[in-house]
Amino acid sequence: MGTIIAVANQKGGVGKTTTTANLGASLALRGKRVLLVDMDPQGNLTAAFGHTPQPGQTVAEALLDRRVPLPIVPVMEPSGATLSLVPATVALASAESTLMNKLGRELRLRDQLGSVMDSFDVVLIDTPPSLGLLTINALVAAQKVIIPTEARFFSLQGLQMLQESIEETLYLNPKLEVLGIVLSKYDRRLKEERTVSNYLREHWGGLVFSTEIASNSKILEAASVGVSIFSHSGAERAVGAYRDLAEEVAARV
Ligand SMILES: Nc1ncnc2c1ncn2[C@@H]1O[C@H](COP(=O)(O)OP(=O)(O)O)[C@@H](O)[C@H]1O
Ligand SMILES: [Mg+2]
Structure with a gap:
């Protein structure tokens, strides 16, 4: 049985999606069977791997109807990393409001993942910048939470x-337990x-x-061309960092 990890922080732009994508690729390169789930209507994780979903083939439909499989x-990836992705589009935003009036609304992702977990060692769930129902679905489905954060005073309140x-x-x-907090955009200068x-x-x-x-900047560049840093030339330093992070994560799960 694999481990489900939600990547969460209600603050936007702190590196949730970047952490999910690159940690996922790094774990895949270590031989783990990795599933990435995009729970953000912005669909940044989906785009980070250059994927454009077919209509009706996103996480939204599976959350709204349990008969629809994920x-x-x-x-x-060009790097050789092979992963699996549950994509999202902006339709997830209206799915979230529809879900509000449904029974078992917080449990839907958990139940859907339950039926695919035999095939994966690690599931990473990317979440939107809010503590709404989509993030709650991720936290209910997960055993662990990874919290990416910036090292800024304003971030501390958000962590609380x-x-x-x-x-x-x-x-x-x-x-549910916090697996770890990661400084995901650290500028030590x-x-x-x-x-x-x-602190x-x-x-x-x-x-x-x-x-x-x-x-x-290589981390930002890689995402904008739709690959992980492992498939982007010139990103060696970032590659080293995400390898180290994957090693720490693998040791903790
Ligand atoms: N270590 C980093 N160095 C430079 N840019 C980064 C780094 N991590 C993330 N970014 C960039 O910062 C922006 C926000 O990151 P993102 O992962 O999308 O945050 P979130 O998902 O929390 O909103 C993106 O443009 C991303 O490419
Ligand atoms: Mg994001």
Whole structure:
């Protein structure tokens, strides 16, 4: 039975999608059978692998109707990484509002993943920048949460809110645990970032991954051409960082 990990932080632009995509590719290159689930109506994870979903072939339909199986598409990267992806489009936004009035609305992703888990070692769920029903579905489905964060003072308050949401989710998913916090866009040249990084390590201790993902334009570039950093030339430093992160994650699950 594989491990389901939600990648969450209600703040936008902190590196959730980037972490999901590159950690996923890195785990796949380590030989894990990886499924990535896009739970953000912005569909950035789907685009990060250059995928354009067929109409009706997204996570939204499977959330709305349990008889519809999760659409799982293969991703074969130039790097040699082979993964599976459940794509999303903007239709997921209206699916979320429809879901509000449905029974078992928080459990739908969990139940859908239950029927495919035999085929995967790791499932990473990318979530939208909110603590709404889509993120709750991810937190209910998951055993673990990875929290990507920037090392900024404003991020600290957000971490507190996320922790409260995770505690709230324990009503439906008592085993949910934070697997780790990752500094996903770290710029050690900035004093504020060094200060916040130190504070995080003091406050959250070993929960903060030792690996820091440095701010690096190659990471942004790779996403914009629809590949992971492992398939993008010139991204060697980022490759090293995501390898280290995958090693830490593999050791913790
Ligand atoms: N380490 C990094 N260095 C530089 N840019 C990054 C890094 N991580 C993410 N980005 C870029 O920052 C932006 C926001 O990241 P993203 O993963 O989309 O955040 P989120 O999913 O939390 O909204 C994207 O344009 C992404 O390519
Ligand atoms: Mg995102």
